[in-house]
Structures are given as C-alpha cells and as structure tokens.
Amino acid sequence: MASPIAAWRRFLARPNGDRVKTLGIAFLVAFCAALLVSTASVLLKPRQQAHIEAARQAQLDRMLDTLPGLRDLMLEAGVDALQTRLVNLETGSFATGIDPATFDPRAAAQDPATSIDLPPEADIAGLKRRATLAPVYLLESDGELKVIVLPVEGAGYQSTIRAYLALEADLNTIAALTIYEQGDTPGLGARITEPAWAALWPGKQIADETGEVVISVVRGQATTPYEVDGIAGATRTSNGVHNMLRFWLGPYGYGPFLETLKAEGL
Amino acid sequence: MSLLRHVTAPLIANNPVTLQILGICSALAVTTSLATALTMSIALTAVLCASAAIISAIRNHIPASIRLIVQITIVAALVVVIDEFLKAYAFEISGRLSIFVGLIVTNCLVLGRAEGFAMHNPVLPSVLDGLGNGLGYSLILLVVGAIRELLGAGTLFGQSVLRTTAEGGWFEPLGLMALAPSAFIILGLLVWAIRSWWTVQNEAPDFALRTAPEAPRQ
Numbered sequence: 001m002a003s004p005i006a007a008w009r010r011f012l013a014r015p016n017g018d019r020v021k022t023l024g025i026a027f028l029v030a031f032c033a034a035l036l037v038s039t040a041s042v043l044l045k046p047r048q049q050a051h052i053e054a055a056r057q058a059q060l061d062r063m064l065d066t067l068p069g070l071r072d073l074m075l076e077a078g079v080d081a082l083q084t085r086l087v088n089l090e091t092g093s094f095a096t097g098i099d100p101a102t103f104d105p106r107a108a109a110q111d112p113a114t115s116i117d118l119p120p121e122a123d124i125a126g127l128k129r130r131a132t133l134a135p136v137y138l139l140e141s142d143g144e145l146k147v148i149v150l151p152v153e154g155a156g157y158q159s160t161i162r163a164y165l166a167l168e169a170d171l172n173t174i175a176a177l178t179i180y181e182q183g184d185t186p187g188l189g190a191r192i193t194e195p196a197w198a199a200l201w202p203g204k205q206i207a208d209e210t211g212e213v214v215i216s217v218v219r220g221q222a223t224t225p226y227e228v229d230g231i232a233g234a235t236r237t238s239n240g241v242h243n244m245l246r247f248w249l250g251p252y253g254y255g256p257f258l259e260t261l262k263a264e265g266l
Numbered sequence: 267m268s269l270l271r272h273v274t275a276p277l278i279a280n281n282p283v284t285l286q287i288l289g290i291c292s293a294l295a296v297t298t299s300l301a302t303a304l305t306m307s308i309a310l311t312a313v314l315c316a317s318a319a320i321i322s323a324i325r326n327h328i329p330a331s332i333r334l335i336v337q338i339t340i341v342a343a344l345v346v347v348i349d350e351f352l353k354a355y356a357f358e359i360s361g362r363l364s365i366f367v368g369l370i371v372t373n374c375l376v377l378g379r380a381e382g383f384a385m386h387n388p389v390l391p392s393v394l395d396g397l398g399n400g401l402g403y404s405l406i407l408l409v410v411g412a413i414r415e416l417l418g419a420g421t422l423f424g425q426s427v428l429r430t431t432a433e434g435g436w437f438e439p440l441g442l443m444a445l446a447p448s449a450f451i452i453l454g455l456l457v458w459a460i461r462s463w464w465t466v467q468n469e470a471p472d473f474a475l476r477t478a479p480e481a482p483r484q
Contacts, residue, residue: 016329025328
C-alpha cells in the first residue's frame with residue numbers, strides 16, 4: 001500500500017497528455033473552485049442580507065413618499081411608520097399571538113410547519129411553497145383604513161421578483177407598485193425597477209364590477225384601467241409580474257384577507 | 267530591475283486598452299463615474315493578479331487539451347468571489363456595476379494574460395505582469411471616467427467641481443458624456459494622442475491606399 005504522498009507524486013509525474021491526469025486535473029480545479037466560491041458565498045451571506053434588508057426598508061420609505069398625501073396623513077395620525085400586522089392567509093384574518101417584529105417571512109416559507117405546499121395548478125407565480133402567515137403594513141386613522149401595503153413575490157425571467165403593492169382604502173385601487181428585489185437582465189427585465197414603469201401603476205383597478213381579479217400586464221398599449229403596459233423585449237419578466245399579482249390577489253394569496261377586510265373593516 | 271519592466275511596460279507603452287484594444291466593453295460601460303471606474307479597476311486588477319499567480323503555479327500540470335477551460339474555471343471562481351465581496355462590502359456600487367463585474371470572466375484581457383504570459387512564466391513575473399496590465403487598464407478607465415464624470419455631471423467622485431446650472435452655477439452638463447458612445451470618442455482621442463506621441467505604436471496599414479484611375483470621359 002503506497003502512501004498518499006507517493007501516489008500524489010506519481011499522479012503529478014504522469015505526462016500532461018495522459019487521460020487520467022487530464023480528468024484528475026479537471027476534477028481538482030473544479031473542486032477547488034467550487035470550494036472557494038461556496039465558502040465565500042456562505043461567509044458573506046449575512047452581510048449581504050443586511051444590505052438587502054436595509055435597501056428594502058429604504059425602498060418602502062421611498063414608496064411611501066410617492067403616495068400623495070400619505071406623509072400628511074401619517075403626521076395627522078401621529079405616527080412615523082406604518083403599522084405591521086400579521087395576516088393568516090388561510091383564514092383571511094389578522095393573526096394574533098405572534099410579534100410581527102420577530103417574524104421572518106423567508107424562514108417561515110421554508111419551514112414545513114409554518115408553510116404549505118402549493119398545488120401546481122395554483123402556483124402561477126412559481127413559488128412552490130408559501131408561508132401561512134404574511135406581514136402587511138397599514139395606516140389607519142380613527143379606526144379607518146387609509147392605505148395598506150402587501151409584500152408580494154414571484155418568479156421572473158431568471159430571478160425572484162419581490163415587490164410591495166400598496167392599495168388605497170377601497171382595496172381595489174392600486175396606490176403604488178414598487179419592486180425592491182430582482183435579478184433580471186439589466187436594461188431589459190430590470191427596467192421594472194425604473195420610476196417610469198412604477199408610475200404606470202397608481203390608479204389601476206384590481207377587480208372589475210363582478211369582483212373578479214382582472215389586473216393584467218399586457219403587450220403593447222394598455223387600454224383599460226385594469227391593464228398596464230408590459231416592457232418591450234422583456235416578455236417573461238412582464239409575465240412574471242402579471243402572474244405574481246394574479247397569485248397574491250387570488251385565493252391562495254391575500255384574496256380571502258381582502259374579502260374579510262372589505263366586509264368587516266379593521 | 268528587469269522584473270519591474272513587467273509592471274511599467276503595460277502602463278502606456280504596451281497598454282492593454284489603447285494599444286491592444288482589449289477590455290473595451292467594460293471600459294465603455296462602467297466609466298460614467300469615477301467611483302464605478304475605480305471599483306471596476308480594483309476588481310479587475312485583483313482578478314488578474316490572483317489568476318496569474320494560480321495559473322502560473324500549476325502551469326506545468328495543466329494538460330494542453332483542457333488548458334483554456336481550466337483557466338476560465340479559475341478566473342470565473344475568482345470573479346464570483348470578488349463579486350460576493352463587493353455585494354457584502356460595497357453594496358451600492360455593486361448595484362451600479364450590475365453584471366459588469368461578472369463579465370470580467372469574458373474580458374479578453376484576463377484570459378489573454380493567462381494564456382499569453384502566465385502559462386509560460388514563473389509565479390513572480392506572472393503576478394507582476396498581471397499587476398502591470400491591471401494598472402494599465404485602470405489608468406485608462408480612470409482617465410475616461412474622470413473626463414466623463416467631469417463633463418457629464420460637473421463632479422469628481424461625486425464632489426461638485428464645476429457648478430452646474432441646476433445648482434445655480436454656469437456649467438451646462440453634456441448629456442452625451444453619460445452615454446456609452448462618448449467613451450468610444452474619448453478612447454479614440456486617447457489612442458490618437460498616444461500614437462501621435464509614441465509614433466512607434468503606429469501600425470503599418472493593412473492595405474495601401476490606391477488612387478483609382480479616372481473614368482474615361484465621353
């Protein structure tokens with residue numbers, strides 16, 4: 001039995017054209033590269049996550065600034081931030097007993113105890129799993145809802161798109177849609193983050209008179225209050241946003257919650 | 267002393283961007299401001315030095331048949347690591363550089379130095395050669411970035427230098443400087459200036475100009 005060092009020397013001494021050496025070097029280089037990349041990725045993850053979290057918070061603040069009169073309303077109500085409440089998506093009512101500050105939506109969506117498997121035919125946003133609870137941000141004054149912000153997410157072209165959907169008090173008019181995280185093609189799909197595209201959303205209606213969710217991202221020119229122009233050259237990103245909204249406003253998303261809220265108020 | 271030549275030669279005399287015209291894509295894309303140009307320069311120089319060191323160290327054991335794929339694997343791994351570092355420590359700038367850090371993998375400059383120099387030379391000269399080429403690339407990027415930021419926004423590193431009319435000053439920013447074509451123009455002028463100075467860089471024309479015989483008149 002030769003020692004590993006001697007075996008290693010014999011391997012290195014083989015001619016470079018040798019098949020064993022070629023395969024061995026290819027494997028070793030790939031292995032070391034993979035080790036290096038995964039180590040860096042794992043070690044730096046917490047720092048990157050903190051930056052993304054800060055960017056998300058800043059994005060939410062910026063979105064609040066774009067909503068007309070919202071800051072005045074907040075000033076009137078004497079608050080400097082929106083209230084965070086947890087919603088049980090199954091029952092459609094507010095969840096009690098859990099502190100929203102300690103709730104981590106991404107961890108909850110991974111844990112089988114706090115999430116459900118989505119049936120494939122309902123999973124139009126490509127999420128596979130969805131947490132049972134979801135945080136919503138709202139502003140009320142004198143017990144009356146002024147604005148509510150719903151976090152949504154769905155598969156884009158090559159990344160997960162995460163966004164905030166702000167609804168006005170009638171729960172049918174979009175106040176703003178802002179994408180705070182995505183990794184689609186810069187210059188094409190990534191244009192969903194541009195202010196010009198975000199400006200298309202305010203005032204759009206989610207559901208028609210019969211209550212059916214009809215909001216769409218369409219190719220070409222939007223003609224009705226239920227349609228928003230897609231981005232030319234980024235059909236799959238546009239479809240991703242479309243499916244994301246349809247999913248989260250539907251029966252597996254915030255649909256039941258919005259129904260309850262409309263019927264019973266806060 | 268002769269080792270130092272590897273660092274100084276690529277600065278201007280054998281500059282990878284202005285003489286060899288390599289790495290142009292990123293030179294156009296990231297030079298809208300000095301901050302992005304500097305970050306990109308540091309990232310590329312780091313990748314060049316590290317890949318030169320690794321490839322040169324194992325050069326005698328890289329089978330010729332798979333040498334390019336081995337080089338690209340090493341370069342790609344280093345680029346991903348640099349990208350992760352930028353995302354962790356320079357989040358805002360890494361967002362502005364978007365895919366261009368990742369595209370260092372396909373930068374001809376990196377593979378060119380690996381294949382052309384590091385594969386045949388010991389570690390120390392290879393690292394110095396990588397450093398020199400990285401600095402040569404950085405120099406051009408910083409010059410183009412400084413010109414574009416100064417004329418396009420009146421600032422350097424985000425600090426106001428020429429007061430723009432929007433701030434109540436006299437300077438009207440040139441919108442063209444914010445667009446990629448302006449980098450082409452500046453780069454072209456740079457190449458022209460350098461080659462007018464160092465005429466040795468001028469190449470013989472590939473085709474001689476020929477005056478066409480005049481068409482017979484009726």
